[in-house]
């Protein structure tokens with residue numbers, strides 16, 4: 001038995017107390033009034049003692065009943081509201097038939113509390129309870145999720161809000177969680193075996209008009225939005241920007257599909273804080289609210305100098321807090337496109353329940369460029385006219401697509417089928433796929449409001465290539481899968497620089513557990529502290545890490561199937 005595993009002390013009596021406590025902590029208790037937003041499911045738990053049960057939950061997103069792995073009867077799990085400076089205790093009971101776990105994403109804590117089976121602890125066996133207990137020494141918007149098998153895909157995730165001890169840097173009147181995720185009726189194992197069989201499986205898996213009509217008759221659609229929902233749910237776009245797109249996924253906001261239209265209420269003139277969390281497994285999203293500028297005030301839980309944008313791209317596991325101030329007595333659409341434009345999530349900001357705003361057409365899908373392939377520093381602007389379809393190299397061009405058949409793939413014989421010959425620094429680019437004229441957030445614009453806590457320069461560089469073989473759906477660091485590589489060793493207290501070079505044509509949101517990643521983006525001591533750093537195709541970037549927390553920490557791509565297929569390392573702070 002793992003010496004860090006506390007004894008199982010959860011008695012029936014304590015369980016009953018837990019149930020009572022959940023009842024008492026009604027959403028009214030939470031001044032943030034999130035309860036207005038999602039009358040169906042959102043529940044807020046606050047205080048210092050929490051009882052969570054991971055359990056099968058009925059889920060019906062598409063008209064076909066499925067079983068999710070939810071928490072306390074819901075997907076997403078309840079909002080956990082902590083206070084900076086408190087010590088929280090979380091009894092997590094596994095009511096599934098298989099092992100489970102909860103990882104507190106972005107939270108600085110002792111490594112035995114981090115929730116990664118095999119590194120931090122042994123996991124939670126069926127029927128057992130693990131008691132997590134740790135001091136909360138930070139504030140901001142975070143989330144939690146299972147780190148076992150594919151449970152993160154099937155519903156085991158929820159939001160965390162930590163109230164700052166010293167008050168908020170920017171004032172606001174209302175506060176809402178917007179947790180975005182990707183739901184599939186297919187089992188994750190099926191998705192993975194499809195990807196391994198044919199890495200662009202879901203780029204061919206287009207829906208026919210027949211299935212759409214079928215869906216329409218089965219579910220019915222609100223005629224005022226039906227036309228736009230067709231775009232979102234017909235999934236007609238051929239894509240190869242994301243591995244899994246709208247062919248397999250319905251995109252959710254706080255567990256609600258587009259037609260359910262999750263709605264947040266406001267009074268005109270109020271400042272509304274929206275805490276966006278990308279809790280999906282494989283989906284990078286572009287978020288905008290047409291006619292309503294968003295002021296980004298926090299990234300990955302850390303305050304940044306306010307920057308006002310029309311749109312931002314949020315990679316898997318990242319969070320952004322924005323403040324909006326709608327002045328008009330009208331509804332606004334929260335429009336969340338998957339990066340490959342194969343579908344969208346949608347919610348509404350409205351003065352009254354039931355109001356809707358138009359759903360905009362989807363933007364053209366991004367095109368991969370020479371820059372994405374690591375073949376030069378020319379940005380997309382100078383590449384106009386020569387932007388290449390992602391499929392043109394290594395991924396197989398698609399003359400056979402119209403016939404519904406995959407084209408012949410280029411043969412590759414090695415584990416790594418692309419090397420970025422000229423990786424570029426492109427933190428000042430938001431990425432591809434944004435129409436001209438929109439202000440889109442870039443990493444270069446993130447400037448921490450406070451200087452960093454460790455002024456030392458790094459003592460060494462750790463250079464890692466993000467590698468993969470797309471055809472075989474194998475992913476890794478430096479051409480090695482997790483099973484083939486040893487841990488990255490850091491000395492306790494050491495300050496190091498991680499340099500990442502993305503040799504692949506996919507984006508990879510790289511997440512380091514337990515330690516902050518301070519992105520080197522030109523703001524000197526005001527570099528933003530992040531827990532997840534999205535690395536664009538062909539991109540080279542760096543961040544500083546202070547190894548101030550001992551233990552065994554997971555370090556991985558947060559695209560769930562990339563992680564499972566090998567893009568995972570242990571970082572060991574000795």
Ligand SMILES: [Cu+2]
Pocket residue numbers: 475506507508509557558559562563567
């Ligand atoms: Cu990845």
